[in-house]
Amino acid sequence: MALQDSTTLSYSPLDSLSIRVLTLEQGTADDPLCGSLKHVSLEHPPEYEALSYVWGDPRPNQVLNTPKGSKAITQSLAGSLKRLRLPESTRVLWIDALCINQDDDEEKSHQVLLMRQIYQSAIRVLVYLGEEYENSQLVPELIQLIHAADLISESSSTNKELSDANDLRWKGLRALLRRPWFRRVWVFQEFIVAEFLVFFCGEWTATWDHLFGAIEKASNNGIRHLWTSFNETFEQNEATGNGLQLFWWLAQLRGNFWRGQKHPLLRLLNLFRWSQASRAHDHLYALLGIAEDGDASALRPNYAQPFKVVVRAFARYFISTENAMEMLYSAGLLKNQSSHPSWIPDWTQNEDGMEELGFKLQTDRGKIYHAARDSAMKMHLAVNDPDTLVVTGAIIDKVVKINEDPSIADNATSMHRLLHWLSDLELNAATLERYPTNEDLDDVQARVLLSNRDNRGSELPPESLAPAYIAYRKLVRASFPHHPDSTPISREEKADLRIIGQPVSEAVGARINGRRPCLTGKDYLGFAPDATRPGDLLAIFLGSTVPFVIRPHDREVDSFWLIGECYVHGIMKGEAFDLPGFCPLDIRLR
Numbered sequence: 001m002a003l004q005d006s007t008t009l010s011y012s013p014l015d016s017l018s019i020r021v022l023t024l025e026q027g028t029a030d031d032p033l034c035g036s037l038k039h040v041s042l043e044h045p046p047e048y049e050a051l052s053y054v055w056g057d058p059r060p061n062q063v064l065n066t067p068k069g070s071k072a073i074t075q076s077l078a079g080s081l082k083r084l085r086l087p088e089s090t091r092v093l094w095i096d097a098l099c100i101n102q103d104d105d106e107e108k109s110h111q112v113l114l115m116r117q118i119y120q121s122a123i124r125v126l127v128y129l130g131e132e133y134e135n136s137q138l139v140p141e142l143i144q145l146i147h148a149a150d151l152i153s154e155s156s157s158t159n160k161e162l163s164d165a166n167d168l169r170w171k172g173l174r175a176l177l178r179r180p181w182f183r184r185v186w187v188f189q190e191f192i193v194a195e196f197l198v199f200f201c202g203e204w205t206a207t208w209d210h211l212f213g214a215i216e217k218a219s220n221n222g223i224r225h226l227w228t229s230f231n232e233t234f235e236q237n238e239a240t241g242n243g244l245q246l247f248w249w250l251a252q253l254r255g256n257f258w259r260g261q262k263h264p265l266l267r268l269l270n271l272f273r274w275s276q277a278s279r280a281h282d283h284l285y286a287l288l289g290i291a292e293d294g295d296a297s298a299l300r301p302n303y304a305q306p307f308k309v310v311v312r313a314f315a316r317y318f319i320s321t322e323n324a325m326e327m328l329y330s331a332g333l334l335k336n337q338s339s340h341p342s343w344i345p346d347w348t349q350n351e352d353g354m355e356e357l358g359f360k361l362q363t364d365r366g367k368i369y370h371a372a373r374d375s376a377m378k379m380h381l382a383v384n385d386p387d388t389l390v391v392t393g394a395i396i397d398k399v400v401k402i403n404e405d406p407s408i409a410d411n412a413t414s415m416h417r418l419l420h421w422l423s424d425l426e427l428n429a430a431t432l433e434r435y436p437t438n439e440d441l442d443d444v445q446a447r448v449l450l451s452n453r454d455n456r457g458s459e460l461p462p463e464s465l466a467p468a469y470i471a472y473r474k475l476v477r478a479s480f481p482h483h484p485d486s487t488p489i490s491r492e493e494k495a496d497l498r499i500i501g502q503p504v505s506e507a508v509g510a511r512i513n514g515r516r517p518c519l520t521g522k523d524y525l526g527f528a529p530d531a532t533r534p535g536d537l538l539a540i541f542l543g544s545t546v547p548f549v550i551r552p553h554d555r556e557v558d559s560f561w562l563i564g565e566c567y568v569h570g571i572m573k574g575e576a577f578d579l580p581g582f583c584p585l586d587i588r589l590r
Contacts, residue, residue, distance in 0.1 A: 009037075009069035011101040017041060019111070019118060020099040021048050024081060024091045033073075033081050034065045037099065042117055048092040050122035052190040053080045054130070054180045055097065055278055064098070071098065080128040083200060093126075094118055096186070105303035112301045116193050116289030125194035129181050132202030135172030140204045142169035146214040151221035162223060173215075176201065177243025178236070185275035185286040188268075192254045192290050212251055215244070241455070242274075257290060264323050265291035265299065269347050270330045280307045280348045284314055293321070307348075308339050315344045316386065325377050325543050328391075332564025333531045333551070342562040343389045343589040368452065368459045369545040373574035377543025382588065388559065389589045393541035396576045397568075399549065401428065401519040402532045418508065419480055422473045424517040425449060425525065432523050437570045442466035444569050446504055448517070448525050451567045455507045465503060472501030472508075515566070522579075526568035536563055540576050542584060547571060550587065559588040 014020065018039050025034040040046055056076030064071045064081070073081075077097055084091060100111045119125055129136075149162060164170070181187055191197065197208035249271065256262070268287045277283050285301045288294035298317040302310065318327045330345040340346065378392035403424035425448060429441045437444075446469035452460050475497045477486040489497065498505070515527040520538060528536075528549050536551045537560075549563035576582060 009066055009071040011037075011104070011107075012039075014039060014107060014111075015041075016110070017043055017114075019045070019094065019114065021046065022093045022095060022098050024085055024093055026087060026089055027082075027085050028087045032065055033063065033078060033085070036066050037068070042114060042121065045121055046092060047123050048094050048121075049124045049126050050094045050119050050190065050194070051080060051084070051096075051126050051128065052181075052187050052194075053077070053128040054184050056180070058278060073097070076130075079131065083128060084126060094122060109301040109303050112285050112288070115189060119190050120193045120195065122194065124196045124198055125190060127181065127187075127191070127197060127199045127208075129176065129179050129199060129201040132204075134175035135168045136176050136201050137204065138169040138172040139176055139201070140206065142167075142173055143206060143211060143214040145169075146218050147210075151217065151223070162218070174236075174240045177247070178239040179243075180276070182243045182246050183274070183276045185272060185277045185283055188250065188253075188272055188275070189286060189289045191250055192257050212247060215247055216251075219244070253290070262290060262292035262294075264321065264326075265293050266318050266321070266323050266326050269345070270326055273330055273345065273347050277348070279303075281310060283347045284310060311340055311344060311347075312386070315340075316381070319379065319381060319389070322377075324379055325541070325545075328541070328544070328548065328562065329546070329565050331562055332529055332549075333561045341387045341389070341590055367545055368457075369572045370574050371546050371572055371576065372540050372542050372544045373577060375542040377541070379541075387590065391541050391587050391589060392584050393539045393544075393548075393587050394576070394582050394584045395537050395539050395550075395587075396547070396571070396579055396582060397520045397522050397524065397538040399518050399528060399532055399534055399536045399538065400521050402528060402534055402536075403428070403517045415476075415479065418512065419476055419483065421449065421512055421517055422476060423485065426473075428517055428519045428525055431519065432525075435525075435570070436523055437575075439570075440464060440466050442469055444525055445469060448527060448567065448569050449512065450504065450507045451527065452569070452572065453507065454503075460503075460507075468501050468503040471497045472504040475501055475505075518566070518568075520568065524568045524570050526566055528566040529564035531563050532566075538566070538568065539587060540571075541587070547576070550589070553590050556588075556590060559590045562589045 011020075019042050020037045021040055022035050022037055025036075027034065054076060056074055058074065060072035060074050062073050062075055062078035064073050064078075074097070077095070080095075084093070096115075101107045145162065151162070161167075191208075199206050199208065199211055253263070265287060268291055269284070272287065273283075275283070277286065281301070281303055284299075288299060288301070293299070296317060298313060315327065318324050327345060328343060330347075331343050332345075333342045372393075380390055382388035382390050403420070425445045429445055432441065435441055435444050443464045443466045446465035447460060449469070450460065454460055474487070474489070475494065477483050478489045478494065478497075480486055481488070512527065514530055516530055516532065518526050518528040518532060520526065532549050533551070536549050539548050539550050541548060546565045547568050549566050550560040551563055553559035553561060571579075
């Protein structure tokens, strides 16, 4: 049936504990999509499967035919239904785009509260990653090979086969991790609460346990090209790393959830702030079902409210909790400042893919940074001014140099950005006779570039990184023959530099995005937010793990903009408390 000829399906209201399920009629190939929607009780539902997929292009250009009219659907949904449709029997599915009336804000607000129960009650959650492309058809073979391999024995023929980073099977797996599904905010709840998960990609399927088990085994046994490949662009490596990191986070959160452990909503919002959604409200509401405080009345979904009202309500709630400092780690003045105060994060975007320093999903490794030692957090909203947050802290230094942002060039890439940062770090270090902590300046540059963390988020070892950093810097510059500090290197030397520089190369990633090298008045090197200017101040807020950049407000005396968190080597473990003149005071953030 042509889209323009369809009769629009009308939805009848749902009871408080009712949902709709779709009975998808049998069919093959290009048969028209047909099905029917039915109201069922969520307390005693029939057996059904729930779909987790990417909405994709929101413009509908396909049709689902039902006895009560036809429903215009997107190409992405139509592709999912055709892949999941059975040839000889019906299939009962729950699909958010069909089973919730997307034009009814009141119904959406209520159904969002039931999402956790909907996905938990499904006999299976079906994850549709899309059609086969970029060698994804080779992934099942790689998974089987990893499971069968003896990765401990270096003489194993299978191990040698897996060591080829240019193998199309590895490229297929890495490309799979870059697919849009891994960035959609709703999939996190859908995935975490599911009792049984099956992944679909083109014609192949794999259970979560089988897929993750292979990736975990490869990663734990040192197959480094799972994380990074010198034959792919910096952007591709970064996207693959983000997909892998999501795998670890989802696995941990899923395990915690089924053991009865949840995380505060604020922690989840910070963790997944880079995710994507079709509507701003979804960034906040999609995580309620897996948060330990998701049932709080102050957080109840309301799609009818303007988003700026919802954001302020969430922020007021977070200030009342013991995790309030985590809100500031992802806040700050943006290049294109939103309508929110600078101390309220924009949870709807993270264009730079910037990784928060102060925030870290709690693990047995604990916190790395202790900028405020073990001091107690002190913050509250100003009386009669809910847009002003009062935080107790000390102003300890100022930014005297912030390097130019090369990303303003139309043709700039992440690799260009990295090249500039390496040169800027070196120039900043060259202005110093010695570092305030008496550490080797090349070692300091490496730790600043990496925020003193490896690719797993653990603290870097105390052994000097200077040789690895110098090798990595030379390797990057060799990629740009016209750079003034670039020198030609042979293939053999390049191979040696890759090995020597590996501790640095495998850890470079999202930590440099959205930040620039800076030099402070007290001769410290660091990375500060892009919006930082010379003359901005460095502050330590009591109860925080990292320093912050703040700026005197241009219209209000004794008030400041929060620019954002930063890494400053030498004051990340409470050393600022011993600096002359350290004196906590109330700092008003607007």
